[in-house]
Amino acid sequence: MVSRVIPVDPFDLVIFGGTGDLARRKILPGLYRRFLAGQMPPDSRIIGAARADLNDDSFRATVAEALAEFVPVALREPANVAAFLDRVGYVSIDAKGTGGWSDLKLRMRPNVVRAFYFSVAPALFGDLAERLHDHGIADAWSRIVVEKPFGRDLATARALNETLAKHFTEQQIYRIDHYLGKETVQNLMAVRFANILFEPLWKAQYIDHVQITVAETVDVDGRGAYYDKSGAMRDMVQNHMMQLLCLIAMEPPYHFDPDAVRDEKLKVIRALDPVTPEDIVRGQYLAGKGPDGARTGSYVEHSETPASTTESYIALKVNISNWRWKGTPFYLRTGKRLRARTSEIAITFKEPPHSIFDDAKGWRENVLVIRLQPNEGMNLMVMIKEPGPGGMRLMQVPLDMTFADALGAGAEEVPDAYERLIMDVIRGNQTLFMRGDEVEAAWAWADPVIQGWESRGDRPQGYDAGSSGPEDALMLMHRDGRRWREIKE
Ligand code: NAP
Secondary structure (H helix, E strand, O other): OOOOOOOOOOEEEEEEOOOOHHHHHHHHHHHHHHHHOOOOOOOOEEEEEEOOOOOHHHHHHHHHHHHHHHOOHHHOOHHHHHHHHOOEEEEEOOOOOOOOHHHHHHHOOOOOEEEEEEOOOHHHHHHHHHHHHHOOOOOOOOEEEEOOOOOOOHHHHHHHHHHHHOOOOHHHEEEOOHHHHOHHHHHHHHHHHOOOOOHHHOOOOOEEEEEEEEEOOOOOOOOHHHHHOOHHHHHHHHHHHHHHHHHHHOOOOOOOOHHHHHHHHHHHHHOEOOOOHHHEEEEEEOOEEOOOOOEEOOHHHHHOOOOOOOOOEEEEEEOEOOOOOOOOOEEEEEEOOEOOOEEEEEEEEOOOOOOOOOOOOOOOOOEEEEEEEOOOEEEEEEEEEOOOOOOOOEEEEEEEEEHHHHOOOOHHHOOOHHHHHHHHHHHOOOOOOEOHHHHHHHHHHHHHHHHHHHHHOOOOEEEOOOEOOOHHHHHHHHOOOOOOOOOOO
């Protein structure tokens, strides 16, 4: 099946931090793929901006290198790469300085969408917003895209929102969370709200619990100093996992419209109960062999902070106090240096109220598993009769839908989250971007949890590299008579 490409209006997209890691790995390769898909109108342009003393040609050479590194060779037909690079330019600008801004202004064309991607440290967001405004480069239809981290607590998130609000309206601000751009995550909404099948069962009466897992095999070596200021709660739970939780838990919006969807997500965040210390397990990986067989140092060695109490793993039980979810816990866990790289949401339904079958051995619940990576797709585990003459014995089988198969495409053709989201910015569709009040509400929930362990001076529990996480995380579920799903690719 060939996916439908919806054209967008011509645009000028300025990438501040165009020479940085994110631009090289995600933004520029994503734009190139959209170009290949025919979604970039011929008169659209991409302008890199950073302090480095480059010109159009030398920046194009760095973009070509990034494509060579991050786009499969089969997609890099030289004529296509050259045609893409033709649309690329560069302006040398210091976000805190005065040079380069008039050059940038001259390059901006009237009557095209202007988007400014802030792929720089958050400390520079205010400087960029102010200068774009003061130099008359941003107009009333311009959009800005800001990257995570969006604050490190409620106070800093609020300050950031206030800084941006001085020069841009909320409708112009696109706070990106690339988890929301994932095909499966959007499919979660399609499955819930475009089928009659699930929604009647989507409540505490029929759902026993929900598990959200984001497991990584990588460690923090090389970026330990940055990560140590954040930790798993700030880096993953407050933003990405919270967004996933919201999409599972929210009420049906009246329309698939930015504010309707975001209003419903906000209500979920506001309905979250405070998390008590006994419902949290924090961990730090120890030195040892990972799943790749390689031996690495411990978290403390990588973080370069001798007595660091930052967590590289967290598991927590979250309760939502509303009519739909009262009594159905959401268990969240995420960590580094774990057994396998996998992200999934598993919705475990309750057992039928009465079994008419004698075979209790094979008895299991229905589970809807939404896989974010690898192999984006969904699995619905259902009970059937075991084939053969052995009587009425039950077994659990998956009804599997792997998107790459369903779409008749290779796995690499499932669009990357960044591609989708950048095109949404150009279209002016904010549905998959976080609104300022959502971010603040998520911090208002996370802050007391973090302050709790910081004020108590809690130390995370050590866990073996290549394991499923700390022992106590198993207990978090066992004591409720439940267990985590296996972490596997
Ligand atoms: P990076 O590799 O350190 O790149 C930073 C970029 O900003 C470079 O292009 C740098 O170029 C430019 N820059 C630095 N100071 C500047 C200034 N004063 N004026 C103008 N440009 C300046 O960082 P990154 O990893 O790409 O991250 C960029 C943003 O995305 C950060 O907010 C980060 O938290 C976020 N993010 C990154 C990732 C990722 O995977 N990398 C993932 C999620 C979020 P010059 O030094 O030449 O100026």
